[in-house]
Amino acid sequence: STSTQSYLVGLIGDGVMPSLTPPMHEAEADAHGLRYLYRPIDLAEIGKDATEVGELLRAGAMLGFNAFNITHPCKQLVLEHLDDISDEARAIGAVNTVVIKDGMFHGYNTDASGFSWALANGLPGATLDSVLQLGVGGAGSAVAYALLDSGVKELLLVDPEATRAAERAATLAMQFPEATILACDFDQVPALLPRVNGVLNASPVGMHHHPGLPFDISGLTPGHWVADVVYRPVDTELITAARALGCRTLDGGHMAVGQAVDAFGIITGTAPDTA
Numbered sequence: 001s002t003s004t005q006s007y008l009v010g011l012i013g014d015g016v017m018p019s020l021t022p023p024m025h026e027a028e029a030d031a032h033g034l035r036y037l038y039r040p041i042d043l044a045e046i047g048k049d050a051t052e053v054g055e056l057l058r059a060g061a062m063l064g065f066n067a068f069n070i071t072h073p074c075k076q077l078v079l080e081h082l083d084d085i086s087d088e089a090r091a092i093g094a095v096n097t098v099v100i101k102d103g104m105f106h107g108y109n110t111d112a113s114g115f116s117w118a119l120a121n122g123l124p125g126a127t128l129d130s131v132l133q134l135g136v137g138g139a140g141s142a143v144a145y146a147l148l149d150s151g152v153k154e155l156l157l158v159d160p161e162a163t164r165a166a167e168r169a170a171t172l173a174m175q176f177p178e179a180t181i182l183a184c185d186f187d188q189v190p191a192l193l194p195r196v197n198g199v200l201n202a203s204p205v206g207m208h209h210h211p212g213l214p215f216d217i218s219g220l221t222p223g224h225w226v227a228d229v230v231y232r233p234v235d236t237e238l239i240t241a242a243r244a245l246g247c248r249t250l251d252g253g254h255m256a257v258g259q260a261v262d263a264f265g266i267i268t269g270t271a272p273d274t275a
């Protein structure tokens, strides 16, 4: 891109007004000397339903937007409005970044690459033989993909919505045939803990408006690593408790930074400087 190139980027989702993503993108742009305007577009605030995400994309294209980040609850709904979708985003079944070029919509998912970066940088050398993951929704699908892509050999998926865990396990088993991927019952968690090297929370439990611990942590030992995707607050009850036990921890802030840096790199064509 030339020095006169400028970018207009929006973040479409529900409750995005307090998002940390806009300042992260703008700081990254400043570091690259780019003119970059990143605006949250809150569905509730503009009176739009998540099913109208396609209409918003088309309006944005007409108004000169270069790209959008897409967040809850539009990451899956947006798929049918795109002209092409990256292999990774298709495999995960969700898109969080849409680049508009010549009126065409190109979809990507940087939640997975952002989490892979977080894992490699925030928990270097962590043993990845067997991992227990709680929550297999939008973020969970991306981080499960990232864990397997990062070399996890056995992935145990737990979600109170048991069919969701079973369906994701079946999809991932086709994408990563060399790995063992099992959907397990929520009640089994205490019995599973001694078998795994680390635990990842990809459920919303621990968020400001959803406080608590996502599972019974009485079986956690200092030998476990513990990761969380929740980043509001960064120090969730799980991360705080695990740290007190002496576990290595990875908070959700790392993934939030990783997904933003990767999205910025895709939108501007600049190599992310943390890669």
Ligand code: NAD
Pocket (backbone or CB within 6 Å): 072, 111, 134, 135, 136, 137, 138, 139, 140, 158, 159, 160, 161, 164, 202, 203, 204, 205, 207, 213, 214, 215, 229, 230, 231, 252, 253, 255, 256, 257, 259
């Ligand atoms: P979602 O609603 O799509 O999925 C959440 C899943 O968790 C559901 O399947 C639900 O049944 C399951 N669940 C609920 N309680 C559980 C429990 N106790 N144990 C196991 N599973 C449980 O939500 P989402 O979009 O995947 O978001 C989840 C969290 O991830 C949110 O807090 C969100 O802020 C966070 N997130 C973080 C980043 C980041 O960059 N750090 C990126 C995306 C999402």
